[in-house]
Amino acid sequence: MTMHRRKVLKGIAGAGVGLAALKAPYVWAQDAPFKIGLLTVKTGPLAQGGIQMEQGIATFLKQKQNTLGGRKIEFISADTGGNAAGAKTKAQELIEREKVNVVLGPLAAAELLAITDYVRDNQTPLISLGAAEDVTQRNANPFVIRASSTSGQCTHVLGDYAFKELKFKRAATVAEDWAFGYEQMAGFQRTFEEAGGKVVKKLWAPLNTPDFTPYIAQLANVDCVANGFAGSNPVKFMRAYADLGAKARFPLLAGWTAMDDALLRSLGDEAVGVVSAHWYSSSFDTPSNKQFVADMRKDYNVLPGGYSAGMYIAGQCVEAAIKLVGGKSVDGKTFADALHKVTLDDTPRGKFSLDRFGNVVGTVFVRKCERKDGQLVNTVVKTYPDVSQFWTYDEKAFLANPVYARDYPPAKNLE
Amino acid sequence: MLRYIGFEEARLLAISSFAYGGLLFLLSSGFSLIFGLMRIPNLMHGSFFMLGAYFGVSMLEKGLTTDALKAIPKIGGAFNFLPSFTILPPNFFLIAIISGLLVAGIGALVERYLLRRLNGQELPQVLLTLGLSFVIADLCLMIWTGDPWQPATPAELRGVVQFGTLFFPLYRVAIIGIAVVIAVALWLMVDWTRLGAMIRAGVDDPQIARVCGIKVSQLFTLVFALGAGLAAFGGVVGAPYLSVYPGLDADMLPLALIVVILGGTGSLLGALVGSFLIGLLYNFGQAMVPDLSYVILFLPMLLVLVLRPQGLFGRSIP
Secondary structure (H helix, E strand, O other): OHHHHHHHHHHHHOHHHHHHOOOOOOOOOOOOOEEEEEEEOOOOOOHHHHHHHHHHHHHHHHHOOOEEOOEEEEEEEEEOOOOHHHHHHHHHHHHHHOOOOEEEOOOOHHHHHHHHHHHHHOOOOEEEOOOOHHHHOOOOOOOEEEOOOOHHHHHHHHHHHHHHOOOOOEEEEEEEOOHHHHHHHHHHHHHHHHHOOEEEEEEEEOOOOOOOHHHHOOOOOOOEEEEOOOOOHHHHHHHHHHHOOHHHHOOEEEOOOOOOHHHHHHOOHHHOOOEEEEOOOOOOOOHHHHHHHHHHHHHHOOOOOHHHHHHHHHHHHHHHHHHHOOOOOOOHHHHHHHHHOOOEEEEOOEEEEEOOOOEEEEEEEEEEEEEEOOEEEEEEEEEEEEEOOOOOOOHHHHHHOOOOEOOEOOOOOOO | OOOOOOHHHHHHHHHHHHHHHHHHHHHHHHHHHHHHHHOOOOOOHHHHHHHHHHHHHHHHHHOEEHHHHHOOOOOHHHHOOOOOOEEEOOOHHHHHHHHHHHHHHHHHHHHHHOHHHHOOOHHHHHHHHHHHHHHHHHHHHHHHOOOOEOOOOOHHHOOEEEEOOEEEEHHHHHHHHHHHHHHHHHHHHHHHOHHHHHHHHHHHOHHHHHHOOOOHHHHHHHHHHHHHHHHHHHHHHHHHHHOEOOOHHHHHHHHHHHHHHHHOOOOHHHHHHHHHHHHHHHHHHHHHOHHHOOOOOHHHHHHHHHHOOOOOOOOOOO
16 A cells, blocks of 8 residues: 555656657566556445455465566556546556556446546556446457456346246346446346346346335336346345345346355345356366465455456466567557467366457356355356357347447337 | 336335334434534544444354454454453344444544534534544445445344234334334433433523533533434444445435435434435335436425425524
């Protein structure tokens, strides 16, 4: 913390120079450490995920003794506060003052949308956790890759599974009233309805809803409810859902943020039985995942979830890209191109590769929450290998449609 | 666009409205007392709520044992001299009361050593309480991390209670009961006891009250502590359904402001009516006019400010 502040001061002193050199693609000095900047959230309601992001990348760097592909790493973390304006300010700080070689993060889709043009203009590669669909679709950014998932990537699977395996016919959706909620629920609706189901109610709750009763009270005459909450909201939502007796009547489905493994310790019996789709499972059996989970348990005494795994994998991508460019100092464009070529055989989420838009193609796990030996666990019930952001759709046809939104695809079966 | 709701949904919303209103009353009655009686715009009231909730969930999680004290990150070492024993059994309401008392103590310290120095200066009071709320928010993040905490609903109040064919979520009914009991107790205290008479005298004319031998400054410390304690108690009681997370303070403070503006400062009846009104408006508003979900709470506040600035039950402040 204090070290960072001193660096900021130094940055202020040199800001004039930094601004002058801003537009020119610069070549990094030889032998200088490779700088990784993390945009994370350490205050406010999204702080939980943000702190886990930092733990994830810190775990990776510790395992590698702070050296990736022969380059010494300098790591700088910045707190965006979880909002778009903060993300922009901190991105500027990392890129213009600190001159980082790669930015990891940010957390939220809205933050990512705020800085995607900025990183392109400044030719700085970024490895996103935020899920905003179009950053790797219609407005694909050559400087951005995403090692986590798009909003719809997991809910496509969830909608398909809900109809075909769980045999649900009528669904309601409920999520926060923001881009991540819309995109997730649009993905769910699309695959669920195309398989033959009907989404009969779509509810949107403001981000800082104190009590979810008014939304839960509206649920009636459905086979299941899909929720796309994030941050601390799923904890509140699921408790109210159980307390009001809705859980016994309508089985609950969840996107990845709503049932992240790291969230389990905040949940109780209300989570038992919830079926969720996630691109990461802490129980997945790969060597790197075993090591990752063990180290996270040792250093932070937590079970890691998507936020920390996403940044751990982002670290692996940085390492692989540094190796691809031979450990040399290269400009931002060359490094971004190298990042796009990364394929990994062993990551905590299994085999890893990117599509031509820079979005991950990887396993999606359908899990069911159970209580085992007193502990809540998300037991994997089905895995979908090599899921892309386009699900099973043709890429061209998919991109010809508008981006997922609150009212796209149109919900024709609302009652 | 108005959405019509059926009887079943309306009933659930009504219960929830009053439970939520009850919780808001616990939060805002203290705020109203402090603001109405002492003229202190206490912007750390949400922090008291959150702090109480965090104390509560920690004690519920670990039980109130000396070992739990030692396990508190960063400051736990100070308790290492104690032997291991259970101080109190983990009873939910007992713990809520203890949290209330702890935070009341903190509130008393803040009033006695910080706010006292700024007597009558509203802007410095705003800055001080706002600054302290940031400090508390950061300390909470350090100690309790960013994880949301949600204690289990007390076992005896889980599930639903049945009257005839109608089901009511038991815990919410219990919150309504608690709020009513506390409202009555506060009303009795302020309007019918010697202590209440002294407080009212101290507010109306502090100098004459002092001449009569009333220790006005002590009384004000007491009122501030009471307000802080009530908020903290509300924080624990609300934790099983609001959960506790970084930012809870900032979510709750505006609600206290709305309730007090609506009901009128310094009026307990105003706080009670305002709380239930906000509870009803929030629940039915979200369900019936979802398009207005962001502004629905602020509309009545706006009307009251325009038409009756002292609030529904407030006295006009001299």
